[in-house]
Amino acid sequence: MTIKRRHTEELPEHPDFLWKNPSPKKSYDVIVIGAGGHGLATAYYLAKNFGITNVAVLEKGYLAGGNMGRNTTIIRSNYLWDESAGIYEKSLQLWEGLEEEVGYEMFFDQRGVMTLAHSVSDLRSKQRNFYANAVNDIDSQWLTPEEVKKIAPIVNISPDVRYPVLGATYQARGGIAKHDWVAWGYAKAASDLGVDLIQGCEVKKVKVENGKVVGVDTNQGFISANKVAMAAAGHTSVLSEMAGFRVPLQSRPLQALVSELLEHVLDTVIMSGAVHVYVSQAHKGELVMGAGTDAYNSYAQRGGFHVIEHQLASALELFPIFSRAHLLRTWGGIVDIAPDASPILGLTPVENLYINSGWGTGGFKATPGSGWAFADTIAHNRAHELVKPYSLDRFVSGHLIDEHGAAGVAH
Amino acid sequence: MLLINCPWCGPRDETEFHYGSEAHIGYPEKPEELTDKQWAEYIFYRNNPKGWFAERWVHNVGCRRWFNIWRNTVTHQFGPSYKPFTKQPSRPK
Numbered sequence: 453m454t455i456k457r458r459h460t461e462e463l464p465e466h467p468d469f470l471w472k473n474p475s476p477k478k479s480y481d482v483i484v485i486g487a488g489g490h491g492l493a494t495a496y497y498l499a500k501n502f503g504i505t506n507v508a509v510l511e512k513g514y515l516a517g518g519n520m521g522r523n524t525t526i527i528r529s530n531y532l533w534d535e536s537a538g539i540y541e542k543s544l545q546l547w548e549g550l551e552e553e554v555g556y557e558m559f560f561d562q563r564g565v566m567t568l569a570h571s572v573s574d575l576r577s578k579q580r581n582f583y584a585n586a587v588n589d590i591d592s593q594w595l596t597p598e599e600v601k602k603i604a605p606i607v608n609i610s611p612d613v614r615y616p617v618l619g620a621t622y623q624a625r626g627g628i629a630k631h632d633w634v635a636w637g638y639a640k641a642a643s644d645l646g647v648d649l650i651q652g653c654e655v656k657k658v659k660v661e662n663g664k665v666v667g668v669d670t671n672q673g674f675i676s677a678n679k680v681a682m683a684a685a686g687h688t689s690v691l692s693e694m695a696g697f698r699v700p701l702q703s704r705p706l707q708a709l710v711s712e713l714l715e716h717v718l719d720t721v722i723m724s725g726a727v728h729v730y731v732s733q734a735h736k737g738e739l740v741m742g743a744g745t746d747a748y749n750s751y752a753q754r755g756g757f758h759v760i761e762h763q764l765a766s767a768l769e770l771f772p773i774f775s776r777a778h779l780l781r782t783w784g785g786i787v788d789i790a791p792d793a794s795p796i797l798g799l800t801p802v803e804n805l806y807i808n809s810g811w812g813t814g815g816f817k818a819t820p821g822s823g824w825a826f827a828d829t830i831a832h833n834r835a836h837e838l839v840k841p842y843s844l845d846r847f848v849s850g851h852l853i854d855e856h857g858a859a860g861v862a863h
Numbered sequence: 864m865l866l867i868n869c870p871w872c873g874p875r876d877e878t879e880f881h882y883g884s885e886a887h888i889g890y891p892e893k894p895e896e897l898t899d900k901q902w903a904e905y906i907f908y909r910n911n912p913k914g915w916f917a918e919r920w921v922h923n924v925g926c927r928r929w930f931n932i933w934r935n936t937v938t939h940q941f942g943p944s945y946k947p948f949t950k951q952p953s954r955p956k
């Protein structure tokens with residue numbers, strides 16, 4: 453199937469049903485907990501790459517109702533460390549062929565991602581990141597303020613503002629996609645290959661016998677499984693506690709917002725750690741902006757309005773033109789954050805139970821790569837090369853993958 | 864915005880405070896005897912319950928003092944706040 457880039461006026465019609473809604477069977481080869489992006493991608497690659505189709509994805513709410521349907525959809529692979537380069541670049545490469553592969557439009561749009569530097573130390577850390585990317589063969593450009601202005605004319609680059617723009621990194625292959633369509637594409641493709649997607653099915657207990665997982669108790673009864681894979685994002689701590697082990701994760705609200713529909717003024721993605729802004733303009737025309745995490749632990753999928761106000765005040769520093777835009781909607785998701793701001797992936801202390809978590813504020817971009825490498829990990833019952841560095845053991849060995857600084861605004 | 868009850872100053876806006884995560888994490892009594900795993904637990908592992916949580920806040924633009932408070936991580940409802948080194952009130956129902 454060939455997919456042409458289309459404009460909003462010609463959005464394709466959805467079929468009435470993209471996937472079947474079966475009742476759970478008594479047993480499966482693999483149960484995936486959580487129908488967010490990572491769970492759905494994992495199920496798809498299990499079926500597609502390994503022929504493992506006796507798989508159920510259990511979702512307590514509705515498909516992609518968690519962070520998958522709430523993120524600001526920024527995609528890039530220009531992280532600092534080699535381990536990150538591995539998995540995020542694999543992911544970006546998969547994005548580049550994904551719509552064709554699953555046969556579903558996702559509005560994957562490589563409009564570029566620009567990360568601004570505003571102070572001397574900021575500039576140095578961005579340049580360090582830029583050189584690290586070069587060493588890892590990840591496309592990256594260094595932009596002067598004038599070049600920034602050329603790509604994004606609405607950025608205020610005058611030197612006498614609170615946060616002057618001193619330069620930027622630019623990854624031209626980065627961009628955005630329509631997150632719900634990505635979930636639906638994976639869901640449809642997985643369902644077509646025989647995977648059962650079961651919504652309204654909450655895992656209440658992970659059953660372990662003699663150190664090995666045997667299935668899950670749900671609100672729809674016990675379902676047995678040879679293997680169980682957790683892809684529950686903000687609820688990972690709750691699930692691993694059910695299975696009898698702890699994870700070093702904290703769940704926090706992360707909020708985002710959109711403006712009313714505006715004419716197109718921005719055709720790239722702009723991030724700034726110092727000002728704490730990340731913004732893109734959706735295909736329909738709304739400005740999409742992400743805020744910072746709220747300070748406290750929460751499972752409430754909402755945060756404080758002062759966080760939104762702070763976010764908008766920052767945005768106006770860089771984009772004075774936004775001052776007349778109206779805020780249309782704000783929302784929050786619950787993100788699972790590890791001490792080094794990198795994911796926790798792979799095997800667990802329980803045999804045949806696997807973990808895919810800790811993607812925190814930045815896991816949308818990793819959806820294809822994570823699902824791809826996690827499916828391989830589950831199929832072979834050992835960590836895939838790209839997954840290995842992200843084991844739970846790293847918090848004991850000290851091999852942390854510190855992406856706090858590199859990410860800046862963490863996306 | 865949360866309204867947080869500082870045990871010294873009374874209820875104030877959340878923006879006057881900084882968060883300090885899980886309460887009652889003491890420095891290890893015999894650090895020299897800790898294994899790497901126990902160090903990892905002390906440094907990196909904190910509880911992350913869905914429900915009532917005893918946590919620390921510091922009233923940094925007010926009295927600048929630390930305190931503990933019960934808060935429900937699902938409803939954001941607060942239980943009692945209490946000063947450090949005082950008896951922990953029981954978990955709210």
Ligand SMILES: Cc1cc2nc3c(=O)[nH]c(=O)nc-3n(C[C@H](O)[C@H](O)[C@H](O)COP(=O)(O)OP(=O)(O)OC[C@H]3O[C@@H](n4cnc5c(N)ncnc54)[C@H](O)[C@@H]3O)c2cc1C
Nearest residue numbers: 486488489490512518519520524526655785814815816817
């Ligand atoms: C506001 C916001 C902005 C973001 N912006 C970006 C961005 O620009 N770029 C980027 O790369 N990332 C971004 N992220 C992060 C990204 O959204 C997440 O890292 C990623 O979506 C997490 O993986 P997921 O899709 O599998 O999670 P989710 O969609 O949250 O999936 C987990 C699922 O597990 C289900 N579940 C939980 N417990 C149970 C249970 N007991 N039984 C059954 N099901 C259960 C949940 O209901 C949920 O549907 C953002 C996140 C937020 C909240």
Ligand SMILES: [Zn+2]
Nearest residue numbers: 869872922926
């Ligand atoms: Zn006080």
